Amino acid sequence: MATQVFKIADTFRKDAKYTFCPGCDHGVAIRLVAEVLDELGLRDNAIVAAAIGCSVTIYDFLNIDALESPHGRAMAEATGIKRARPDKFVFTYQGDGDFASIGLAESMHAALRGEKLSAICINNTTYGMTGGQLGPTTLVGQVTTTSPTGRNLEYYGYPIKIAEHIALCDGTAFSARVSLDTVANIRKAKQAIKKAFEVQMKGLGFGFVEILSSCPTNWRMTPEQAHDRVRNEMMEVFKPGIYKDITEN
Amino acid sequence: MVAECVENKKVLIKGNFAIAQAAINAGCECYFGYPITPQSEIGEFMSGKMQELGRAYVSAESELAAINMVLGACSTGVKAMSSSSSCAVALMQEALSYATADELPVVLVSVMRGGPGLGNIYPSQGDYFQSTKGGGNGDYKLIVLAPSTVQECADLTYKAFYLAQKYKNPTVLLADGLLGQMMEPVEFKPYPYPEIDNSSWALTGAKGRDGRIIRSYAPLADNQCEFLEKLYEKYRKIEENETEWEEIGTEDADIVLVSFGSTSRNVKTAAKLCRQKGLKVGVFRPITLFPFPNKRLNELADRVKKFITVEVNMGQMVNDVKLAVNGKAPVELIHKGVGAPPSPEDIMSQIEELI
Amino acid sequence: MEKDFIIAGFGGQGVLLAGEVLANGFMLDDKKVTWYPSYGAEMRGGTVNCTVVMSEDEVSAVQKSQADYIIVLNQASFDKYEFWVRKGGAIIVNSSLAAISRKREDINYVFAPITQMAHDKLGNIKMSNILALGILAKISGVINLSTLENALNNVIPAHRKNLIPKNVEALKLGYEYDLLKV
Numbered sequence: 001m002a003t004q005v006f007k008i009a010d011t012f013r014k015d016a017k018y019t020f021c022p023g024c025d026h027g028v029a030i031r032l033v034a035e036v037l038d039e040l041g042l043r044d045n046a047i048v049a050a051a052i053g054c055s056v057t058i059y060d061f062l063n064i065d066a067l068e069s070p071h072g073r074a075m076a077e078a079t080g081i082k083r084a085r086p087d088k089f090v091f092t093y094q095g096d097g098d099f100a101s102i103g104l105a106e107s108m109h110a111a112l113r114g115e116k117l118s119a120i121c122i123n124n125t126t127y128g129m130t131g132g133q134l135g136p137t138t139l140v141g142q143v144t145t146t147s148p149t150g151r152n153l154e155y156y157g158y159p160i161k162i163a164e165h166i167a168l169c170d171g172t173a174f175s176a177r178v179s180l181d182t183v184a185n186i187r188k189a190k191q192a193i194k195k196a197f198e199v200q201m202k203g204l205g206f207g208f209v210e211i212l213s214s215c216p217t218n219w220r221m222t223p224e225q226a227h228d229r230v231r232n233e234m235m236e237v238f239k240p241g242i243y244k245d246i247t248e249n
Numbered sequence: 250m251v252a253e254c255v256e257n258k259k260v261l262i263k264g265n266f267a268i269a270q271a272a273i274n275a276g277c278e279c280y281f282g283y284p285i286t287p288q289s290e291i292g293e294f295m296s297g298k299m300q301e302l303g304r305a306y307v308s309a310e311s312e313l314a315a316i317n318m319v320l321g322a323c324s325t326g327v328k329a330m331s332s333s334s335s336c337a338v339a340l341m342q343e344a345l346s347y348a349t350a351d352e353l354p355v356v357l358v359s360v361m362r363g364g365p366g367l368g369n370i371y372p373s374q375g376d377y378f379q380s381t382k383g384g385g386n387g388d389y390k391l392i393v394l395a396p397s398t399v400q401e402c403a404d405l406t407y408k409a410f411y412l413a414q415k416y417k418n419p420t421v422l423l424a425d426g427l428l429g430q431m432m433e434p435v436e437f438k439p440y441p442y443p444e445i446d447n448s449s450w451a452l453t454g455a456k457g458r459d460g461r462i463i464r465s466y467a468p469l470a471d472n473q474c475e476f477l478e479k480l481y482e483k484y485r486k487i488e489e490n491e492t493e494w495e496e497i498g499t500e501d502a503d504i505v506l507v508s509f510g511s512t513s514r515n516v517k518t519a520a521k522l523c524r525q526k527g528l529k530v531g532v533f534r535p536i537t538l539f540p541f542p543n544k545r546l547n548e549l550a551d552r553v554k555k556f557i558t559v560e561v562n563m564g565q566m567v568n569d570v571k572l573a574v575n576g577k578a579p580v581e582l583i584h585k586g587v588g589a590p591p592s593p594e595d596i597m598s599q600i601e602e603l604i
Numbered sequence: 605m606e607k608d609f610i611i612a613g614f615g616g617q618g619v620l621l622a623g624e625v626l627a628n629g630f631m632l633d634d635k636k637v638t639w640y641p642s643y644g645a646e647m648r649g650g651t652v653n654c655t656v657v658m659s660e661d662e663v664s665a666v667q668k669s670q671a672d673y674i675i676v677l678n679q680a681s682f683d684k685y686e687f688w689v690r691k692g693g694a695i696i697v698n699s700s701l702a703a704i705s706r707k708r709e710d711i712n713y714v715f716a717p718i719t720q721m722a723h724d725k726l727g728n729i730k731m732s733n734i735l736a737l738g739i740l741a742k743i744s745g746v747i748n749l750s751t752l753e754n755a756l757n758n759v760i761p762a763h764r765k766n767l768i769p770k771n772v773e774a775l776k777l778g779y780e781y782d783l784l785k786v
Contacts, residue, residue, distance in 0.1 A: 261624065261631050592665055
């Protein structure tokens with residue numbers, strides 16, 4: 001008798017075509033989101049505010065209601081949706097540029113207001129869709145198309161530690177950073193996403209997960225090298241962990 | 250001070266409060282805003298009232314956030330609005346462009362003040378271009394309604410919600426500091442328009458159906474061409490059905506004064522003064538700035554000898570009047586850069602100079 | 605017929621409120637009426653004014669550079685508005701806070717120690733604005749005292765209704781002020 005070892009989440013669009021680069025972690029991240037929506041029974045009640053960047057295609061993968069937002073404004077759109085329909089499950093799926101650069105004010109203030117929202121932020125240390133420019137999370141020393149000699153602090157300033165900042169906001173119920181570099185870490189990531197969704201469902205406040213992600217194309221690496229970089233360079237600076245969880249006490 | 254508003258009873262109230270009360274009567278479920286003079290009373294009134302009614306009010310972190318919150322709320326099918334003024338409405342242009350592409354029934358109240366830049370807080374009509382031509386990207390139109398009295402501030406707020414819903418197009422109520430700050434008796438009638446069924450497109454959770462996507466991203470050029478044609482077909486329909494204006498004494502007029510909003514009040518008086526002097530002067534007041542009453546102005550141009558637009562800006566609507574008249578008659582401009590409109594006597598003496 | 609009114613004074617003297625009461629009175633009399641304040645930056649510590657226009661027909665203009673009746677509650681407003689009074693019109697001057705002087709012969713001057721009267725007879729200088737309205741009602745004849753009383757009811761919010769009798773007293777005090785006493 002055959003044993004089922006993998007099931008495509010019901011929330012996944014059946015006609016979805018994979019459009020990400022080989023080795024990109026968006027695919028894994030979106031799969032996890034879809035599985036958590038399935039497992040928490042949220043599919044029928046969910047609305048996602050999509051962002052600008054590679055993350056925008058979330059609506060091509062998830063068979064749920066979606067609103068595309070201008071760059072950086074996904075948390076504002078999500079706030080509007082949730083305030084209009086408090087009974088809906090509302091989340092965003094954004095890149096680090098969208099969430100923590102152009103949209104930092106919206107992100108921080110949604111957390112400060114304690115909006116009953118969940119946010120997933122993909123941190124790949126670069127602006128992916130536009131071709132790998134320096135972003136808010138680009139590591140010190142990292143070469144990008146707009147930091148050709150590497151990010152030096154004198155010239156470019158510091159990268160932002162997003163999960164830590166969001167954890168400092170009083171309205172935040174859950175803030176974590178996870179990575180997708182190993183199977184074990186992918187499992188942890190799914191648990192974190194689940195937690196960030198549950199705090200919204202319980203009306204506890206803002207739920208946030210920063211997902212460290214590879215970008216082999218813009219990093220000019222193979223998928224394997226890219227995941228080594230996530231592990232050896234990114235996780236050294238952006239330490240995975242749970243930075244705030246008000247359900248712990 | 251806010252007078253209690255009871256339907257079918259006259260109350261003396263500021264234009265800003267009239268707009269806010271009308272929005273509430275119209276069934277506005279969500280208000281998102283950020284303070285700016287001379288329209289802050291709208292948000293102040295809303296903050297208390299919406300909470301009291303169990304509706305949503307958010308003090309947004311910026312006008313960028315405020316207008317995007319409106320987009321979010323509108324995507325779920327509820328009536329939602331923001332209000333702001335000039336330099337801050339400038340911040341909202343990107344979202345308004347998105348809202349036209351997303352076909353969302355956004356309502357924005359724009360209470361004009363002096364510009365460019367920070368300018369000042371005095372009345373102005375300097376954002377005629379901003380609202381009718383758009384500061385956002387791409388080919389799009391906003392429906393723009395221009396009240397001239399506090400009563401109209403209320404009535405056209407109702408209409409703004411209706412037209413926004415009916416055409417799924419962002420709609421601007423374009424007032425100014427004078428209308429926002431002045432008081433005048435208003436009678437609040439119940440919201441007179443039918444409710445629009447938006448169950449076919451609103452985001453409500455995809456129970457029993459596929460997920461809906463409200464998006465403007467059109468990766469393929471052909472798709473975008475097709476969409477723009479469809480969008481402009483809608484704009485043509487709006488022009489056909491919703492163009493609104495007021496005419497006084499145009500039947501026999503040699504000179505027609507064209508003016509919108511608060512300025513038209515003084516223009517009407519100036520026309521009366523001219524008539525007393527034996528000059529055949531009429532008044533044409535566009536109430537919808539988009540759709541602009543091109544057709545009617547063009548008809549009038551067949552027999553009118555001269556059009557004079559009167560505006561509190563450096564001359565903006567005058568361009569649209571010229572396009573409408575299309576060379577059939579000369580179009581002149583009387584204007585003042587910023588502040589309360591020129592006095593009727595002032596307007597009259599400038600008319601005399603122009604003829 | 606159209607009549608223009610300007611009320612001016614320091615911020616805090618209740619200038620805008622007095623105008624609102626007057627405008628409400630005209631509304632109750634079924635007249636066309638507009639009220640327009642100085643607003644924004646001007647309000648911070650400086651002088652405040654509002655213009656009320658009452659008309660049988662449509663109001664000709666909301667903002668005016670002349671008025672038939674002007675109430676000035678301080679010296680700065682007196683200095684500014686003395687020349688805004690239309691020929692044959694009247695200016696009501698709060699002589700508690702402005703010096704008695706006449707620079708024109710073609711207008712009527714009414715000097716009354718409004719602040720002093722409010723302090724001495726009502727025990728509250730905050731009633732100065734309404735007291736001045738009482739004087740205006742008397743000299744202009746454009747509005748009845750009873751209409752102004754009803755207007756007060758419209759303007760004073762529900763949780764402050766206890767202030768109405770005192771304000772009515774202020775109106776009457778102004779109305780009964782001996783105009784010949786300078």
